[in-house]
Amino acid sequence: MIANTLEQYRNYTGECFSRIKSYDTIAQMWEERSKEYAQLVAIEYDGKSYTYAQLAEDVAKYRTVLKSKGVSGRVALLIPNSYDFVKAFLAAVTLGCTAAVLPAHLDEKSVFGVCRMFGASTLVYADATEGATALVAKAAPDITLINAAETADELTEAADCKGSDGCTIIMTGGTTGKPKGALLSNTAVMQGIINSCLGVPGTFEQRYMLVLPLSHVFGLIRNLLASLYSGCAMYICRDNKNMFRDAATFRPTIMVLVPALAEMALTLSKKFGRNMWGDSLKTIICGAANVPQYLIEEYAKMGISLYPGYGLTESANLVSGNPENINKPGSVGLIFPGMEYKIVNDELWLKGKNMMDGYVGCEEPDAYEDGWFKTGDLVRMDEDGFLYITGRIKEIIVLSTGENISPAELEAKFNSLNLIQDSQVFEDMNDSGNRFLALEVVPRATETAKLGDIDVNAKIIEELQKINQSLPTFQRVAKITVRTSDFERTPSMKIVRYKKCQ
Amino acid sequence: MPMNRNDILEKLKEILLSADESSRDVIHLVNENTNLHTGLGLSSVNMLYLIIATEEVFGIYFDDIGLNELQTVGDVMNYIEGKLS
Numbered sequence: 070m071i072a073n074t075l076e077q078y079r080n081y082t083g084e085c086f087s088r089i090k091s092y093d094t095i096a097q098m099w100e101e102r103s104k105e106y107a108q109l110v111a112i113e114y115d116g117k118s119y120t121y122a123q124l125a126e127d128v129a130k131y132r133t134v135l136k137s138k139g140v141s142g143r144v145a146l147l148i149p150n151s152y153d154f155v156k157a158f159l160a161a162v163t164l165g166c167t168a169a170v171l172p173a174h175l176d177e178k179s180v181f182g183v184c185r186m187f188g189a190s191t192l193v194y195a196d197a198t199e200g201a202t203a204l205v206a207k208a209a210p211d212i213t214l215i216n217a218a219e220t221a222d223e224l225t226e227a228a229d230c231k232g233s234d235g236c237t238i239i240m241t242g243g244t245t246g247k248p249k250g251a252l253l254s255n256t257a258v259m260q261g262i263i264n265s266c267l268g269v270p271g272t273f274e275q276r277y278m279l280v281l282p283l284s285h286v287f288g289l290i291r292n293l294l295a296s297l298y299s300g301c302a303m304y305i306c307r308d309n310k311n312m313f314r315d316a317a318t319f320r321p322t323i324m325v326l327v328p329a330l331a332e333m334a335l336t337l338s339k340k341f342g343r344n345m346w347g348d349s350l351k352t353i354i355c356g357a358a359n360v361p362q363y364l365i366e367e368y369a370k371m372g373i374s375l376y377p378g379y380g381l382t383e384s385a386n387l388v389s390g391n392p393e394n395i396n397k398p399g400s401v402g403l404i405f406p407g408m409e410y411k412i413v414n415d416e417l418w419l420k421g422k423n424m425m426d427g428y429v430g431c432e433e434p435d436a437y438e439d440g441w442f443k444t445g446d447l448v449r450m451d452e453d454g455f456l457y458i459t460g461r462i463k464e465i466i467v468l469s470t471g472e473n474i475s476p477a478e479l480e481a482k483f484n485s486l487n488l489i490q491d492s493q494v495f496e497d498m499n500d501s502g503n504r505f506l507a508l509e510v511v512p513r514a515t516e517t518a519k520l521g522d523i524d525v526n527a528k529i530i531e532e533l534q535k536i537n538q539s540l541p542t543f544q545r546v547a548k549i550t551v552r553t554s555d556f557e558r559t560p561s562m563k564i565v566r567y568k569k570c571q
Numbered sequence: 572m573p574m575n576r577n578d579i580l581e582k583l584k585e586i587l588l589s590a591d592e593s594s595r596d597v598i599h600l601v602n603e604n605t606n607l608h609t610g611l612g613l614s615s616v617n618m619l620y621l622i623i624a625t626e627e628v629f630g631i632y633f634d635d636i637g638l639n640e641l642q643t644v645g646d647v648m649n650y651i652e653g654k655l656s
Binding site for chain 1: 586589590591596597608609611613614615616617619620622623624627633638639
C-alpha cells in the first residue's frame with residue numbers, strides 16, 4: 070500500500086506546508102537554502118555564532134581543502150559534535166563524496182576496521198579524535214588523513230551531484246546485529262529531511278539544541294539537516310552535563326531527544342520545581358526507542374508538545390510521525406506520504422525514496438524480499454492508519470538511551486576467550502526496576518581444568534572484565550554470571566534467549 | 572557548618588530516591604562502596620541525572636571530570652567534598 074496521508078500532514082503542518090519542497094541533492098538544497106537564510110544564525114558552538122552565509126563560506130573553503138588533497142569517493146568523518154563536523158560533512162557531501170559518519174568514541178582498531186569496511190579513501194578527524202587515527206596512519210597509507218580544522222583561502226563550488234549518488238553511510242546493527250553501514254543516497258536523505266518537517270507546526274526558523282550524536286541518523290538527519298533545511302539556528306552542546314545551563318542561555322524552542330533524555334529532564338523538573346528546559350521550549354521530537362505515553366502527557370502539562378515517531382537508519386530516519394498522538398496512546402503515528410508499506414505476518418515491510426541503497430560491509434541477503442526492506446519490527450495499524458509497534462523480530466537490544474546493542478556482536482568478543490564455551494548478553498532488571506546489560510557464560514571445562522587450584526569463577530570474571538572494560542561504555546555489561554550448566558537450547562541447539570525485559 | 576561525609580551520602584541518597592522512588596529498599600543500602608553501574612544499574616543517562624541533580628543540590632559544577640571517572644558512590648562523594656572544601 071502507498072501511504073495516502075498527504076492531506077492529513079498538510080493539516081497538521083499548517084502554514085509551513087507550502088515552504089516544504091524537495092531537492093534532488095543535498096548540494097542543491099544547501100546552495101539554495103544557505104542563500105535564502107544567509108543572514109540568519111545557522112550554528113552556535115563554543116561561544117561563537119555562525120550565520121548561514123559564514124557557514125556556506127567555510128564549507129566552500131573546506132571543499133578546497135578536500136579537493137586540493139584529491140579527495141573523492143567515500144570520506145570517513147571521525148569528528149565529535151562540533152562546528153567542524155557540520156562544515157566537513159557539508160563540504161564532503163556537496164563535493165559529491167559519500168560521508169561515512171563514525172561514532173567519535175571508536176578506538177583505533179575500530180576506526181581502522183570501519184574505514185576498511187566502508188572503503189574510505191579519506192579519514193577526516195578532529196584534534197580530540199586524532200589518537201584514534203594512529204592505526205590508519207600506520208597501516209593504511211592509501212587512506213588520506215585530514216584535520217577537520219584545516220581551512221583554505223579559496224572557495225570551491227559545489228560539484229554537480231545526482232540524487233542517486235551516495236550521500237552518507239551510517240553505522241547500524243541492521244536486522245542481524247552485525248555491524249555495518251547503511252548507504253543512503255542524496256534522494257533518501259532529502260526525503261528523510263522532508264519527512265522530518267511534516268506534521269510539526271511552525272517547523273521553520275526555530276531554535277534547536279543538539280544533544281544527540283551526529284553519527285546517529287536521528288541526530289544527523291532529524292536534527293542537523295532538518296535544522297539547516299528549515300532556516301533554524303542550532304546550538305551544539307559541547308558536553309551534555311551542561312545541557313540545562315546551555316538551554317538557559319540559548320533558549321531552544323525545539324529539541325530532538327531519545328526518551329531516556331526526555332524522561333531525565335522531566336524528573337529533574339519535578340524535583341527542582343521548575344522546567345529545566347526553560348519556558349522557550351515548545352516542541353520535543355522523540356524517538357529512536359519506545360516512547361512511553363506518560364511522557365507525552367507530562368510534557369503537555371508543561372506546555373510542551375512531544376511528538377513520538379518511528380524510524381530506522383535504513384530509512385534515513387522517519388517512517389512515521391505522530392502529529393496529534395495524544396488521542397492515540399502508544400501509536401508511532403501515520404506513515405509519511407508516498408511511503409510504500411505492507412504488513413507481512415505482522416512484520417512491517419517498506420519501500421520508498423527514503424530507503425537505503427543497501428548495506429556496506431556486510432551482506433544481508435535476508436534484509437530484502439521482492440524489493441521490500443523487511444524492518445524486523447512487528448506492527449499493527451488501526452482503522453485510522455496509525456501505526457503501533459508490537460514487538461521486534463530482530464534480537465537487537467535498544468537501550469532507553471536509543472543506543473543499539475547487538476548481543477551477537479558482544480558475545481563474539483566474550484567467546485574469544487578460551488575459557489568460555491558459550492555466552493549470552495541480555496537486558497536484565499534489578500530489584501528497583503532499572504534495566505542494565507548482563508552477561509551469562511558457560512565455562513569451557515577442558516580449559517578451566519588447566520587452571521589448577523585457584524578460584525576458577527574469579528579468574529573467568531577477571532578475564533571477561535578485561536574485555537568488558539575495553540568496550541565503549543554503553544556496550545559494557547553491568548553484571549557477569551558464570552553458569553554451572555549449559556543454556557536452555559532450541560531443537561537446533563541455538564540458545565533460547567532470555568526476554569527478561571519484554 | 573560544613574557538611575560531613577554522612578550528610579553528603581544522605582543527600583545523594585535523596586537524589587537517587589527522587590529519580591526512582593520504587594528503589595527505596597536498594598537505595599537505603601547504598602554506601603561509599605556501592606558501584607554506580609553494577610550496584611545501582613545506572614545508565615549513561617542516569618549518570619547525567621545524578622551529576623546534574625548533584626550540581627543543583629550542592630551548588631557545585633562537575634567541570635573537570637568525565638562521567639567515566641566516577642565508578643562508585645564514594646567517588647562522587649570525594650568529588651563533592653573536594654569542591655566544597
